[in-house]
Amino acid sequence: MSLLAYKNLGLGYLRCLRHMNNNLEIPEYEVYDVSTYLEEHPGGDDVLLGATGKDATDEFEDAGHSKSARELMETFCIGELDLAPPAIPELEIYTKQPTDITQKLKDLRKQYWAVPVAVVGISVVIGVLYWRRR
Numbered sequence: 001m002s003l004l005a006y007k008n009l010g011l012g013y014l015r016c017l018r019h020m021n022n023n024l025e026i027p028e029y030e031v032y033d034v035s036t037y038l039e040e041h042p043g044g045d046d047v048l049l050g051a052t053g054k055d056a057t058d059e060f061e062d063a064g065h066s067k068s069a070r071e072l073m074e075t076f077c078i079g080e081l082d083l084a085p086p087a088i089p090e091l092e093i094y095t096k097q098p099t100d101i102t103q104k105l106k107d108l109r110k111q112y113w114a115v116p117v118a119v120v121g122i123s124v125v126i127g128v129l130y131w132r133r134r
């Protein structure tokens with residue numbers, strides 16, 4: 001399977017072969033820069049241009065390319081696409097953690113206030129009772 005992606009500035013285009021990672025079933029893409037092959041392509045540059053910026057797996061396979069064409073294609077390979085998700089979810093976890101800690105601190109602060117207030121209140125009640133008896 002293959003994928004075509006358009007190269008920046010329209011100077012040429014990239015072609016990617018997609019493979020399935022057997023264990024995780026994650027598609028992997030190989031990227032091919034065929035900028036210099038546009039005019040030489042026996043199928044014409046128009047079909048190549050029409051297959052840029054998207055997964056061109058089916059188009060490439062449907063053209064019935066020969067073994068030598070596939071070997072030639074490998075000479076244009078420039079790398080793989082990184083499909084790893086961005087680290088944004090981790091950032092969200094970091095923003096949530098301080099919120100939880102802040103809430104816990106607030107709860108703790110309430111408890112610290114409750115103990116002295118209770119002690120003072122009980123002392124006042126005992127003091128008043130003691131003062132009335134006298």
Ligand code: HEM
Binds near residue numbers: 064076
């Ligand atoms: C790096 C990428 C590519 C290379 C190196 C390549 C190379 C070739 C070669 C050498 C041929 C001559 C026939 C053969 O040997 O099989 C050919 C024919 C052809 N190619 Fe490609 N090709 C590429 C990508 C594509 C793509 C993405 C498409 C379709 C969107 C395409 C469509 C065609 C068609 C329709 C022909 C047949 C032309 C005819 O018989 O008149 N090719 N290609």
